[in-house]
Amino acid sequence: xxxxxxxxxxxxxxxxxxxxxxxxxxxxxxxxxxxxxxxxxxxxxxxxxxxxxxxxxxxxxxxxxxxxxxxxxxxxxxxxxxxxxxxxxxxxxxxxxxxxxxxxxxxxxxxxxxxxxxxxxxxxxxxxxxxxxxxxxxxxxxxxxxxxxxxxxxxxxxxxxxxxxxxxxxxxxxxxxxxxxxxxxxxxxxxxxxxxxxxxxxxxxxxxxxxxxxxxxxxxxxxxxxxxxxxxxxxxxxxxxxxxxxxxxxxxxxxxxxxxxxxxxxxxxxxxxxxxxxxxxxxxxxxxxxxxxxxxxxxxxxxx
Amino acid sequence: xxxxxxxxxxxxxxxxxxxxxxxxxxxxxxxxxxxxxxxxxxxxxxxxxxxxxxxxxxxxxxxxxxxxxxxxxxxxxxxxxxxxxxxxxxxxxxxxxxxxxxxxxxxxxxxxxxxxxxxxxxxxxxxxxxxxxxxxxxxxxxxxxxxxxxxxxxxxxxxxxxxxxxxxxxxxxxxxxxxxxxxxxxxxxxxxxxxxxxxxxxxxxxxxxxxxxxxxxxxxxxxxxxxxxxxxxxxxxxxxxxxxxxxxxxxxxxxxxxxxxxxxxxxxxxxxxxxxxxxxxxxxxxxxxxxxxxxxxxxxxxxxxxxxxxxxxxxxxxxxxxxxx
Amino acid sequence: xxxxxxxxxxxxxxxxxxxxxxxxxxxxxxxxxxxxxxxxxxxxxxxxxxxxxxxxxxxxxxxxxxxxxxxxxxxxxxxxxxxxxxxxxxxxxxxxxxxxxxxxxxxxxxxxxxxxxxxxxxxxxxxxxxxxxxxxxxxxxxxxxxxxxxxxxxxxxxxxxxxxxxxxxxxxxxxxxxxxxxxxxxxxxxxxxxxxxxxxxxxxxxxxxxxxxxxxxxxxxxxxxxxxxxxxxxxxxxxxxxxxxxxxxxxxxxxxxxxxxxxxxxxxxxxxxxxxxxxxxx
Numbered sequence: 062x063x064x065x066x067x068x069x070x071x072x073x074x075x076x077x078x079x080x081x082x083x084x085x086x087x088x089x090x091x092x093x094x095x096x097x098x099x100x101x102x103x104x105x106x107x108x109x110x111x112x113x114x115x116x117x118x119x120x121x122x123x124x125x126x127x128x129x130x131x132x133x134x135x136x137x138x139x140x141x142x143x144x145x146x147x148x149x150x151x152x153x154x155x156x157x158x159x160x161x162x163x164x165x166x167x168x169x170x171x172x173x174x175x176x177x178x179x180x181x182x183x184x185x186x187x188x189x190x191x192x193x194x195x196x197x198x199x200x201x202x203x204x205x206x207x208x209x210x211x212x213x214x215x216x217x218x219x220x221x222x223x224x225x226x227x228x229x230x231x232x233x234x235x236x237x238x239x240x241x242x243x244x245x246x247x248x249x250x251x252x253x254x255x256x257x258x259x260x261x262x263x264x265x266x267x268x269x270x271x272x273x274x275x276x277x278x279x280x281x282x283x284x285x286x287x288x289x290x291x292x293x294x295x296x297x298x299x300x301x302x303x304x305x306x307x308x309x310x311x312x313x314x315x316x317x318x319x320x321x322x323x324x325x326x327x328x329x330x331x332x333x334x335x336x337x338x339x340x341x342x343x344x345x346x347x348x349x350x351x352x353x354x355x356x357x358x359x360x361x362x363x364x365x
Numbered sequence: 366x367x368x369x370x371x372x373x374x375x376x377x378x379x380x381x382x383x384x385x386x387x388x389x390x391x392x393x394x395x396x397x398x399x400x401x402x403x404x405x406x407x408x409x410x411x412x413x414x415x416x417x418x419x420x421x422x423x424x425x426x427x428x429x430x431x432x433x434x435x436x437x438x439x440x441x442x443x444x445x446x447x448x449x450x451x452x453x454x455x456x457x458x459x460x461x462x463x464x465x466x467x468x469x470x471x472x473x474x475x476x477x478x479x480x481x482x483x484x485x486x487x488x489x490x491x492x493x494x495x496x497x498x499x500x501x502x503x504x505x506x507x508x509x510x511x512x513x514x515x516x517x518x519x520x521x522x523x524x525x526x527x528x529x530x531x532x533x534x535x536x537x538x539x540x541x542x543x544x545x546x547x548x549x550x551x552x553x554x555x556x557x558x559x560x561x562x563x564x565x566x567x568x569x570x571x572x573x574x575x576x577x578x579x580x581x582x583x584x585x586x587x588x589x590x591x592x593x594x595x596x597x598x599x600x601x602x603x604x605x606x607x608x609x610x611x612x613x614x615x616x617x618x619x620x621x622x623x624x625x626x627x628x629x630x631x632x633x634x635x636x637x638x639x640x641x642x643x644x645x646x647x648x649x650x651x652x653x654x655x656x657x658x659x660x661x662x663x664x665x666x667x668x669x670x671x672x673x674x675x676x677x678x679x680x681x682x683x684x685x686x687x688x689x690x
Numbered sequence: 691x692x693x694x695x696x697x698x699x700x701x702x703x704x705x706x707x708x709x710x711x712x713x714x715x716x717x718x719x720x721x722x723x724x725x726x727x728x729x730x731x732x733x734x735x736x737x738x739x740x741x742x743x744x745x746x747x748x749x750x751x752x753x754x755x756x757x758x759x760x761x762x763x764x765x766x767x768x769x770x771x772x773x774x775x776x777x778x779x780x781x782x783x784x785x786x787x788x789x790x791x792x793x794x795x796x797x798x799x800x801x802x803x804x805x806x807x808x809x810x811x812x813x814x815x816x817x818x819x820x821x822x823x824x825x826x827x828x829x830x831x832x833x834x835x836x837x838x839x840x841x842x843x844x845x846x847x848x849x850x851x852x853x854x855x856x857x858x859x860x861x862x863x864x865x866x867x868x869x870x871x872x873x874x875x876x877x878x879x880x881x882x883x884x885x886x887x888x889x890x891x892x893x894x895x896x897x898x899x900x901x902x903x904x905x906x907x908x909x910x911x912x913x914x915x916x917x918x919x920x921x922x923x924x925x926x927x928x929x930x931x932x933x934x935x936x937x938x939x940x941x942x943x944x945x946x947x948x949x950x951x952x953x954x955x956x957x958x959x960x961x962x963x964x965x966x967x968x969x970x971x972x
């Protein structure tokens with residue numbers, strides 16, 4: 062690897078210590094905000110949905126918004142796949158059909174895709190942030206948009222982290238020719254301005270949330286790989302690795318038990334920053350129009 | 366030292382070859398093989414069969430893979446990317462027109478941000494822990510968290526539309542060609558202000574805390590204390606001893622910033638109708654103008670490659686400790 | 691206080707108190723110390739007892755925010771008027787640092803700037819205190835390197851700090867401090883990071899300029915053997931104050947302060963271990 066990058070291996074880490082490293086009010090604030098975003102993303106249908114949270118209709122209780130929330134959790138959701146979508150009648154129809162019925166609605170009783178009567182409404186009691194050009198509730202779209210952002214951020218960084226850790230560990234641990242090839246590969250991918258490469262790839266493979274996640278994951282792993290490589294190289298020379306060798310530990314044992322734990326810390330820090338970068342990239346991509354706006358993608362996912 | 370320089374320059378060759386290979390792989394990510402080209406199996410990409418045929422013809426995809434690769438490499442090395450699908454002009458010519466505004470923007474704003482950040486960070490480092498230090502640092506974190514295009518929209522709205530202080534569309538005014546030289550410069554500068562701010566702001570938010578941290582760690586070093594003990598003036602200690610050490614890591618950061626800024630230019634150039642590479646990329650994607658897209662991807666990578674090379678050479682020149690690695 | 695004693699005194703510290711933090715305890719607690727011209731004083735003490743703080747206070751190199759009270763007077767040449775260092779303006783202070791008082795730091799490698807050649811780091815101190823041209827400064831730098839026993843100064847002057855061994859770097863450090871021909875050299879643990887061989891050489895080098903240049907030395911150390919080898923007078927610090935101030939021979943007596951006894955015993959014990967291991971003891 063080039064001299065400057067070799068010396069600057071810890072630059073990304075330094076960035077974390079210089080910006081977020083301080084245990085200050087700011088850090089706590091940031092944590093609260095981040096948790097709120099994840100909370101909103103996970104519970105989106107409980108906050109804004111076109112179906113009630115709890116309802117009783119014609120003698121049976123149902124929880125359509127809760128069911129829809131669970132349905133969107135990856136593994137768990139597949140068990141509920143068979144249950145039919147519940148359609149709750151509108152207020153007037155319901156009262157005439159069943160006077161005993163009741164419903165508790167989410168705070169925002171609109172989904173992100175339901176077309177309201179009027180487009181381009183300004184904010185009101187019913188639509189807190191108004192409606193967009195196609196008459197959809199903006200706040201509901203915002204809430205469900207965080208889902209997409211969080212999903213893109215987390216999944217793409219899990220992918221990037223996996224690639225980065227493997228490439229970095231292999232390069233750092235085996236050294237020599239292997240290191241040279243891996244380092245060149247890292248350098249090559251780093252040569253492309255991220256947005257240029259992503260846009261180019263997106264232009265070929267087309268739209269879709271999975272595409273966005275894959276492309277971001279496959280391009281944003283380089284800094285993680287460099288950090289892991291640097292840590293592993295440093296650790297390889299350490300006394301405790303010498304000691305492990307002296308009592309006959311195998312290469313894999315040394316790599317997994319002694320070197321990777323030390324390298325994971327920096328990798329996780331880089332991944333945390335990567336989540337933010339990925340969300341920004343995703344927003345930029347949708348802004349440029351390579352793929353449709355966030356809530357549409359959500360719709361696409363829902364349909365799939 | 367010269368041996369290292371030569372070695373480092375030669376090292377760009379495999380990287381450049383890698384860049385070409387990677388773009389080749391990207392092209393072959395296109396859906397559909399010759400067998401399925403006639404089917405409607407291209408639905409995902411939104412590519413029509415006609416477009417697909419034209420693409421296959423352009424990249425001569427019917428030839429064996431190694432022949433394709435050889436042709437692609439031979440052309441890429443000469444920076445010959447064929448002709449644009451949209452208007453039939455040579456891609457290299459189109460890129461050449463659009464590269465100047467982007468380079469002006471990228472390197473101009475990086476330079477301004479560097480100078481400002483060094484001055485502000487030096488100011489803060491000597492006032493570590495005071496209210497002004499905390500205030501600016503917090504501001505940096507806040508600014509860092511805001512996406513540049515939000516900054517752009519705000520700036521356009523406040524200074525462009527509301528106050529109407531600066532123009533916010535394009536590189537120059539319509540009557541540019543009839544202006545005197547000084548007016549031309551002023552016109553160009555006026556058009557650059559808002560978009561420039563969108564670049565400089567986030568750069569400052571990133572650079573100030575970084576340089577400040579670097580300065581603080583150097584200020585703690587024994588050799589700084591030793592320099593004071595020699596009887597040197599504060600200025601001489603700062604310029605002779607502290608800054609040369611504190612700015613070394615900045616060189617490396619420079620290698621990371623250039624691709625980030627170039628990548629970020631796409632959204633902002635579109636927003637400000639800046640006739641640069643980012644906007645060209647945006648337009649080309651809208652038109653599915655694949656030769657231009659791929660040409661631009663390679664050119665941008667080559668620019669970054671060259672910047673990294675220069676940064677590395679500068680580093681080796683500036684830091685004696687890593688010279689003969 | 692008689693006139694003759696006054697004229698002999700180079701530096702007089704009275705009731706010096708230093709604390710780094712409003713809330714913290716004193717790092718130096720009413721320390722008084724005087725150093726005569728050409729005298730070698732050793733300041734002996736455990737780590738963390740405030741020795742280095744005293745040295746930094748004398749050079750006015752304490753970090754910002756440190757609170758200092760008391761006085762440090764430097765007698766100026768033949769004149770009777772002393773300079774009060776604790777209240778000296780920054781520009782006057784620069785004339786004192788490096789020229790009247792110089793300081794040799796603990797870790798020689800780290801007190802050299804890694805991105806500057808050795809030559810320019812020596813020339814710097816010469817040029818800032820004497821009005822000489824670049825070429826003359828270089829000559830003087832070479833002289834001062836020869837003075838610390840470096841045989842090939844022309845090569846060393848173009849070397850980078852990272853190319854030097856610890857012992858070599860400490861010689862360079864000494865050359866830098868001697869280049870300004872100071873009246874007082876403060877050496878802060880100059881040997882603690884060196885091996886036995888380099889240690890002996892540095893002690894020897896510290897002895898020589900004292901004879902030839904008439905320089906006073908304040909040697910800060912935790913090592914009794916070095917203190918005794920070099921010093922006319924040994925001050926022992928314990929618990930942030932000076933508890934003993936005698937000539938080295940007097941420490942043989944039994945009624946010395948327990949801290950002094952402990953330090954002396956520690957170095958004797960080290961000596962014994964070394965002897966029983968059959969090592970060559972310096």
